[in-house]
Amino acid sequence: MIEIQVTITNTSGLHARPAAQFVQKAATFKSKVKIAANNKVADGKSILAVMSMGLKQNTQITITTEGEDEKECSKALEDMIKSNFGEE
């Protein structure tokens, strides 16, 4: 199991398109993915769960990955958030 902490830096937060991108990326890995923030935990492969978190810019989240490709998965998700999901 890998646990990382990362701050959401893109302007619109983990909503709509970024949420979709996150879930789509997570789904390409076999590992289980969980997002924790604001005392809530969500399944990182469920679009409804991720959108329901209402994660805004500057929120610090904890991403937990668990499975045979947990390392690659964790890295890919972290890179995606750090790259601001391609937003300006």
Added chain:
Amino acid sequence: MVGVVIVSHSQKVAEGIREMALQMSAPEQKIIAAGGMADGGIGTDAFQVSEAIISANTGDGVAVMVDLGSAVLSTETAFEFLDEELRAKVQIADAPILEGAISAVVEASLGSALAAVIATAEGARTLNKC
């Protein structure tokens, strides 16, 4: 991949929702708008809907998002025009059209089966906005 059809009384609404959903779709994903009447008027047209379903199907079935009232009747009528094989693989989501469409498109982009896509669309009813 499950296709998504958006049935609205307004062509602009259907096209607009499709435009938003395309932001979140996989490149090869089928999202088809079936809004308004052929003459540009407000309404739903069962033939347009059945054609949209046929174009949205790549073999894994189609989830249909509807707005109000006759959108459901027209979609159910459209089902009658489909061959039996496809008819068994289409379903209307009892969901808010915009949130449902976007959730369905993302779920479908993950390669989920029709039942899961419909369930996610219907789950969009509980999304809180504030």
Added chain:
Amino acid sequence: MSGELYEVISAVGETIIGNRQMLTDLDAAIGDGDHGINMARGFEAVKAKLQTLETESDIGKVLKTVGMTLISSVGGAAGPLYGTAFLRAAVPSQGKTELDVETIGLMLEAAIAGIKERGKATTGEKTMLDALVPAYEAFQDGAKTGKSVIECLELACEAAQQGVEFTKTIIATKGRASYLGERSRGHQDPGATSSYIMLKALLEHLRRQ
């Protein structure tokens, strides 16, 4: 299409188009105020389509075209409902160039079954079925006693009119009007009304022959 068949459908269509405002006003009271506009739009499209069927004498084929055209042009709930009704009525009339009492009875029965199925509705819910079902029953009563097509249709029209009156006394439980609940009482149903005026237009046209 035979001249007579063309005229019958035109007569029904013109009646709907002529009652556009009345149907819309009825709908504005308890629905979304588009029934007349939608039905008129549908029958304008039917009128245009009939031009392409001039040589067609098969009543079933013509009714099928009418149903398809209504489905694709009405726009509101009446499109799939009446469209399905015409498509279903086209089945017993397929291959026929003239209609007898028995066939018309089968057509009405099939049309009503189609509306019930499509609308998941039954009588007493303040819908077109409250005009059509009594009309069908009266028609069949006439048929059993050996009455002519016109006589049977007279009975059907009378029953449909009473059905429309009946819709004033009940609350809507199907369609948009059901949102109004108790407030829908006192208003006559636009769908029942359009069903009645179509039957009446058919009867009046046949009487003139």
